[in-house]
Amino acid sequence: MKASIYTPAYCLRTLVAWLVTLVLFFPLGWLVLTAFKTELQAISVPPLLLFTPTLENFQIVQERSDYMLYAKNSLITSVASTTLGLMLAFPAAYAMAFFKGKYTKDILMWMLSTKMMPAVGALVPVYVMAQTSGLLDTRTGLVIVFTLSNLPIMVWMLYSYLKEIPNEILEASRMDGATLWSEFRYVLLPLTMGGLASTGLLTLVLSWNEAFWSLNLSAAKAGTLATLIASYSSPEGLFWAKLSAASFMAIGPIVVFGWFSQKQLVQGLTFGAVK
Amino acid sequence: MSYLQLSGVEKLFGEHRVIKGIDLAIQQGEFVVFVGPSGCGKSTLLRLIAGLETIDGGSLQLDGRDITHQPSSKRDLAMVFQSYALYPHMSVFENMSFALKLAHVDPAIIKDKVDRAANILNLTNYLQRTPKELSGGQRQRVAIGRAIVRAPKVFLFDEPLSNLDAALRGQTRIEIAKLHRDLGATTIYVTHDQVEAMTLADRVVVLRDGSIEQVGTPLELYDRPANQFVAQFIGTPQMNVVEAAKLPSVTTVAGVQVPALGSIGLRPESITLVQAGQGAVQAKVELIEALGAETLIYVTTQNGAQLVARLNTRTELHVGADVGVHIDADAAHLFDANGRVVAAGAR
Amino acid sequence: MSYLQLSGVEKLFGEHRVIKGIDLAIQQGEFVVFVGPSGCGKSTLLRLIAGLETIDGGSLQLDGRDITHQPSSKRDLAMVFQSYALYPHMSVFENMSFALKLAHVDPAIIKDKVDRAANILNLTNYLQRTPKELSGGQRQRVAIGRAIVRAPKVFLFDEPLSNLDAALRGQTRIEIAKLHRDLGATTIYVTHDQVEAMTLADRVVVLRDGSIEQVGTPLELYDRPANQFVAQFIGTPQMNVVEAAKLPSVTTVAGVQVPALGSIGLRPESITLVQAGQGAVQAKVELIEALGAETLIYVTTQNGAQLVARLNTRTELHVGADVGVHIDADAAHLFDANGRVVAAGAR
Amino acid sequence: MNRFIPRALMAPAVVTLFLWMIVPLVMTIYFSVIRYNLMQPDQSGFIGLENFEYFVTDPSFGTAVMNTLLLLGSVILITVVLGTLIALLIDEPFPGRGLVRILLISPFFVMPTVNALLWKHMMMNPIYGVLAQVWIFFGGTPVDWLTDFPLFSVIIIVSWQWLPFATLIFITSLQSMNREQLEASRMDGANYLQQLRYLYLPHMARSVAVVVMIEMIFLLSVFAEIYTTTGGGPGDASTNVAFLIFKQALLNFDAGVASAGALFAVVLANIAAVFLIRMVGKNLDK
Amino acid sequence: ETELVVATVNNGHMIEMQKLSKNFEQANPDIKLKWVTLEEGVLRQRVTTDIATKGGQFDVMTIGMYETPIWGKKGWLQELKTDAKYDADDILPAMRNGLSVDGKMFAVPFYGESSMLMYRKDLADKAGIKVADKPTWTDIKALAAKIHDPKNGVYGICLRGKPGWGDNMAFLTTLVNTNGGQWFDTSWKPQLESQPWKDSINFYVDLLKNYGPPGSSANSFNEILALYNEGKCGMWIDATIAASFITDPKQSKVADKVAFAQAPTAVTPKGANWLWAWALAIPSGSKKVDAASKFVTWATSKEYIELVAKTNGWAHVPTGTRKSTYANPEFQKAAKFAAAEKAAIDSANPSDSTLPKSPYVGVQFAAIPEFQAIGATVGQEMSAALAGKKSVDAALKASQVAAEREMKKAGYYK
Numbered sequence A: 001m002k003a004s005i006y007t008p009a010y011c012l013r014t015l016v017a018w019l020v021t022l023v024l025f026f027p028l029g030w031l032v033l034t035a036f037k038t039e040l041q042a043i044s045v046p047p048l049l050l051f052t053p054t055l056e057n058f059q060i061v062q063e064r065s066d067y068m069l070y071a072k073n074s075l076i077t078s079v080a081s082t083t084l085g086l087m088l089a090f091p092a093a094y095a096m097a098f099f100k101g102k103y104t105k106d107i108l109m110w111m112l113s114t115k116m117m118p119a120v121g122a123l124v125p126v127y128v129m130a131q132t133s134g135l136l137d138t139r140t141g142l143v144i145v146f147t148l149s150n151l152p153i154m155v156w157m158l159y160s161y162l163k164e165i166p167n168e169i170l171e172a173s174r175m176d177g178a179t180l181w182s183e184f185r186y187v188l189l190p191l192t193m194g195g196l197a198s199t200g201l202l203t204l205v206l207s208w209n210e211a212f213w214s215l216n217l218s219a220a221k222a223g224t225l226a227t228l229i230a231s232y233s234s235p236e237g238l239f240w241a242k243l244s245a246a247s248f249m250a251i252g253p254i255v256v257f258g259w260f261s262q263k264q265l266v267q268g269l270t271f272g273a274v275k
Numbered sequence B, C: 001m002s003y004l005q006l007s008g009v010e011k012l013f014g015e016h017r018v019i020k021g022i023d024l025a026i027q028q029g030e031f032v033v034f035v036g037p038s039g040c041g042k043s044t045l046l047r048l049i050a051g052l053e054t055i056d057g058g059s060l061q062l063d064g065r066d067i068t069h070q071p072s073s074k075r076d077l078a079m080v081f082q083s084y085a086l087y088p089h090m091s092v093f094e095n096m097s098f099a100l101k102l103a104h105v106d107p108a109i110i111k112d113k114v115d116r117a118a119n120i121l122n123l124t125n126y127l128q129r130t131p132k133e134l135s136g137g138q139r140q141r142v143a144i145g146r147a148i149v150r151a152p153k154v155f156l157f158d159e160p161l162s163n164l165d166a167a168l169r170g171q172t173r174i175e176i177a178k179l180h181r182d183l184g185a186t187t188i189y190v191t192h193d194q195v196e197a198m199t200l201a202d203r204v205v206v207l208r209d210g211s212i213e214q215v216g217t218p219l220e221l222y223d224r225p226a227n228q229f230v231a232q233f234i235g236t237p238q239m240n241v242v243e244a245a246k247l248p249s250v251t252t253v254a255g256v257q258v259p260a261l262g263s264i265g266l267r268p269e270s271i272t273l274v275q276a277g278q279g280a281v282q283a284k285v286e287l288i289e290a291l292g293a294e295t296l297i298y299v300t301t302q303n304g305a306q307l308v309a310r311l312n313t314r315t316e317l318h319v320g321a322d323v324g325v326h327i328d329a330d331a332a333h334l335f336d337a338n339g340r341v342v343a344a345g346a347r
Numbered sequence D: 001m002n003r004f005i006p007r008a009l010m011a012p013a014v015v016t017l018f019l020w021m022i023v024p025l026v027m028t029i030y031f032s033v034i035r036y037n038l039m040q041p042d043q044s045g046f047i048g049l050e051n052f053e054y055f056v057t058d059p060s061f062g063t064a065v066m067n068t069l070l071l072l073g074s075v076i077l078i079t080v081v082l083g084t085l086i087a088l089l090i091d092e093p094f095p096g097r098g099l100v101r102i103l104l105i106s107p108f109f110v111m112p113t114v115n116a117l118l119w120k121h122m123m124m125n126p127i128y129g130v131l132a133q134v135w136i137f138f139g140g141t142p143v144d145w146l147t148d149f150p151l152f153s154v155i156i157i158v159s160w161q162w163l164p165f166a167t168l169i170f171i172t173s174l175q176s177m178n179r180e181q182l183e184a185s186r187m188d189g190a191n192y193l194q195q196l197r198y199l200y201l202p203h204m205a206r207s208v209a210v211v212v213m214i215e216m217i218f219l220l221s222v223f224a225e226i227y228t229t230t231g232g233g234p235g236d237a238s239t240n241v242a243f244l245i246f247k248q249a250l251l252n253f254d255a256g257v258a259s260a261g262a263l264f265a266v267v268l269a270n271i272a273a274v275f276l277i278r279m280v281g282k283n284l285d286k
Numbered sequence E: 001e002t003e004l005v006v007a008t009v010n011n012g013h014m015i016e017m018q019k020l021s022k023n024f025e026q027a028n029p030d031i032k033l034k035w036v037t038l039e040e041g042v043l044r045q046r047v048t049t050d051i052a053t054k055g056g057q058f059d060v061m062t063i064g065m066y067e068t069p070i071w072g073k074k075g076w077l078q079e080l081k082t083d084a085k086y087d088a089d090d091i092l093p094a095m096r097n098g099l100s101v102d103g104k105m106f107a108v109p110f111y112g113e114s115s116m117l118m119y120r121k122d123l124a125d126k127a128g129i130k131v132a133d134k135p136t137w138t139d140i141k142a143l144a145a146k147i148h149d150p151k152n153g154v155y156g157i158c159l160r161g162k163p164g165w166g167d168n169m170a171f172l173t174t175l176v177n178t179n180g181g182q183w184f185d186t187s188w189k190p191q192l193e194s195q196p197w198k199d200s201i202n203f204y205v206d207l208l209k210n211y212g213p214p215g216s217s218a219n220s221f222n223e224i225l226a227l228y229n230e231g232k233c234g235m236w237i238d239a240t241i242a243a244s245f246i247t248d249p250k251q252s253k254v255a256d257k258v259a260f261a262q263a264p265t266a267v268t269p270k271g272a273n274w275l276w277a278w279a280l281a282i283p284s285g286s287k288k289v290d291a292a293s294k295f296v297t298w299a300t301s302k303e304y305i306e307l308v309a310k311t312n313g314w315a316h317v318p319t320g321t322r323k324s325t326y327a328n329p330e331f332q333k334a335a336k337f338a339a340a341e342k343a344a345i346d347s348a349n350p351s352d353s354t355l356p357k358s359p360y361v362g363v364q365f366a367a368i369p370e371f372q373a374i375g376a377t378v379g380q381e382m383s384a385a386l387a388g389k390k391s392v393d394a395a396l397k398a399s400q401v402a403a404e405r406e407m408k409k410a411g412y413y414k
Ligand SMILES: Nc1ncnc2c1ncn2[C@@H]1O[C@H](COP(=O)(O)OP(=O)(O)OP(=O)(O)O)[C@@H](O)[C@H]1O
Pocket: B013, B018, B036, B037, B038, B039, B040, B041, B042, B043, B044, B045, B192
């Protein structure tokens, strides 16, 4: 092994890996590049790789729509729904993992299957419900909807995570005189931090990117960044660069956030798939 | 009255009756070991005492108080789990002090108690480490430490050594014995390793299939097993048990006639190999295990009976050699067709 | 020429010289056991032979062919791993036949070979199960079966029994011994359990820190250890090794003067306990382990030396009793300050 | 421990989810049997199964079901196969592996609408799109992706988004591959391909199950990507069930038919679920 | 303080209005404006769901000439009464009619458009052809053949092909109209398999196949605009609003080479060019009617147009709404398409746009609720035909079936 690690196979592997990565990343990179072009540069043929970057598009976007408002809404709704979701999902996952009953598996599967109905189908009922309860165009309404639509995945992730914790540790704490609360506070919670973190991260990403409900249930006040995009794909006039800029601003925070948290995310994303 | 009293304790898992009415009285300070083959209900019985499983029948009394239906956190028992069940996110100190912290004991006292326990267990230098930074043996000691610190009424151990390697196991066994002698705590210890049972126990409880087969001191069980099961379970290598028909030379043991369908039990040390032609039976050497201080010789008799003999000396024999087998019939045990002891040689 | 020849084999992990030039000749059909404390390089040496690690120095010859740089798939060796490394998704049959299948052996022949091996190992009824449906001992046998089927030139075992519980370990040990006798295959076996080493080996190689300490038959090592390390490593309970100063009564062993800074080694069986006041040294009983056939008594002498005595009878002694210690100086070993043997009693 | 506590703990999640499912479901069932068009509030009344009949007899219905299954199947196939290959490729260390991982994972964080717009305008546009330029560079005639291969284009777009997810899970799975098993197979004489076939792939079965399961949940209702790119066409070439329902719900504003469609989708989802989860569930239970 | 939520489409003029609305807020400090700017399709879904369920999320809605009559008839919109200063009579009659039901105005036009021919004068000159002011489709085809030069990156004609009732169907309906066809006959029977439809669609597919750019079936306004600005289209028939873009040298490489003519005709001039307006309306039941009407009148007033002119120049004012705009000499000077645009708008009549009598209102659409869905489906079929995925006959047959289903479902007949 020590002799020479730079074997042809190794070099080839590195090369191919980088090639594949660049190809797969290219569209996203291109989006970022386009965001710094003028509209004419954006559609120039052949495509420009070298150009003088401009911030004009970002200015236009900011001028036209209050980016900070949308960003704030995105942040608040996704963080709130993540928190709320974890609060609901954790006890359920705990109960399922440690007090396995006859129907535990079925309940889990049922929860997952609720996610399979196309959202469009439920639009009218949900819209009517939101309207009668005065939750249209409120962050509260969005938080509730996000939470509920992510809940099944959260329960499942946490369940797979909790299942890996040996029951004996909890028993030990009971023998040590722990009540349900102290068992949760001192043993369960610290042990599941990793699972909670990665579940939270995934939910955060999903909520941030949720477009259907945020578009349909919000107007001027509660719109999230996903709805911002909907105003930049105009059928009149050139818009690629502006669209790119708006997209860049909308996905930027979550992508960067994703980069930083990817290690953490991966750990829990395995749904107990890896022993 | 006894300190811990089990009366007709039963446990059902679904339809399956796992613990079948156990009566047992344990005295204060006693070291009781549960042994038995895998699946016989040792762990379950221990967990019933611990309150980790609900008792389905009978009652449990500790120090004169009925604790049959108390939650485990109220029973004042401490348990050492097979997997140690240390809290992986806490330091050794926190692990050991957790119970006291929950009981709102004064921090200064906690520190004092933990330090004392750590000292006894040679853990003083590791108090700030987390469990995964410790070796198997050290983890084991932390688990014990966690129990000691609480000074509980009864210590429960569920196969605490089975995750250790042979050398460490021997060593830790001795430590546990010393600890018990020093603390004098009432202890219930589950194992399926009969060497542990022999060396640690004041009394051994042999379980089989959810019922008690025999209770007694280790040497009582060794010398006067109540039945073939206990006889073969205790002692290593196992007692040789041979159908009576295959050992026609043995006719009476301690004045009792050998029953026709019964069998004869012989400890390896009551078999002596002599020159071929001599002795009660003729046999061939199958395998020799020379362990230095002792030698085990596996032979097959002409009748097809397989016997192990234990020698405290070296042997000149080699595999395939013909030997005579001398049997110390005075030390033999006689079992009837159902495996019950009918007679036992005086020892 | 020998069958497997290691000449100056070396291995570096980064800067760390883990195997420090090993020379060893193994004959065809021999059963060689590597023993040594954890981290001494047993596994590494085995893996070098297997071709799972590249050899950084020296050479390796098998059956007259240089295999130092051959890939492991070409070496015609079979290995049984500590964790068995069974393929979890394949049935027992598939596990055992995998190597043959890769070698495009005719299915009929494969079936035949697997059946034969399964028969030897009592696995015939389990051929369709997957590993996780088997008990530890059965998995162990499958791992062995996988090796047998290939009829390799050399069998390599890396602590194959360390995942089994005590009872099963003893049983499987005997099976391996029988198997070796039946197949007569050249075998290299790694363990840190010296009972296994003693009972299985034709020759034992004691490793320490990447070098060979001593090579010999089990009883050679037991009786004539080359140094204190080997002396204490072989035999259970360990040989008592006491600083010469603490045993003033022993002055010469086999005619050699006891060196001032040296120490004296005594096997537990060469220590006899006599009535207080008699014997060479006076001591107090610390712990008694009654195992039925034998009894181990731990004592501390007035000089603070800790000794273990092995008795083949029961004892009337109890902890705390005063006893005299009789020492069989003829069976003692003398070590100099560096732990090398200076003299050994005749045995 | 008595039975009450686990139930109490599970209750909040189960009850809210149940409400979240049952209230719209009951409303949907109710809507599906009445005449309910947002644009014609004056027409109402019970009409039995007419809405279902109307939805099911839609000329695009068969195509939509086929497309749904095709989309589901192809994306799962592509992501699992490519994901496996990429995971194997970057399983062992090489210069810049950390960066590669970060770049590879990125598409997963991109919101579906942006993803679709990006592909539609900047990649697949037959005149300005990068792909067209690549084709021209190599002397080919640019392909009009969204028109000529509409469903395939959608599949590419959706796969691009889900590939990182699969890759990530597979990488993690590979890292837990038992080294001793690999060594054992080396001693058994297996080459890399054989190791792949007999060891790596079976080892990954469970993670594959997880990927299939999760993707299925999300892919059955793919909508934004189709709406933004092909609008379900040309004709109904890229219309899936979710899009068909959308046509009823938001182009026609016929909540009745849309509800009937949604119920049908639930049935379809459950059939797929039974089929797949059973298959996959075996692996999940291990 | 009143907060008005304004839903609007993200076209250039609207975005300009959003910017300039600061002036309005300054003038009316008690009113605050909140904007929801959406892409056309999404906007339409959002406002429709909202108004139909009485969601009340929007106080002012941007809607088109399609929705206004339908919603007005249902009473979903507030009737707009304006004062003398606003001068409602200044609004072009075609627009005013299109946004009124029974003489009551339910929305005020923000900007309007028709369709016309925009061609490259330089190329036509080079081909030696003079384009008539009112050309026929035969002329157009001949010219397209002449100037088609794909080797040099010039395509004879660019037309919409992207499916959508507001996309390809807007254009195709005018083509069908001028060929003497219609969507529905007087008994609401879809006429999609009638001869005029067959002729038109065959002609269209043939024309684009021979002289159109690649990927026509994905092109709509924007895509063609980009092509045209790059100088790749010889001719283009589309919304008059395009004129202001392609004559803007900042965007267009051919700004000085374009000329305009009326939309081509075939059998009849009726309905050959479409009519569309984006207008502002107030949902009925709104609690902020006063503030809202203040805003809509401001945004569609003469003053607003002057404000735009002052800020951005006359070339950038919203057009197609007021006579006064076209009368303004400065505007005429700045917009060389002005005359052609006005002529096109004036010549369109939504209530009488087909040769046979039709029961519906609308030039390039039928103002009935079912039309969106029918238009979308037919649009898809036409796009499939253009892409060569289906024969024209098959596409029309499928369209006819779908349309009949839809109409039957809606209860127009059994
Ligand atoms: N939670 C449970 N549900 C159902 N059956 C159980 C449960 N726990 C144990 N059993 C069954 O009860 C019997 C006794 O199990 P127990 O764990 O007490 O055995 P054990 O003596 O501790 O065995 P081992 O030496 O293998 O640990 C076994 O047959 C086991 O299968």
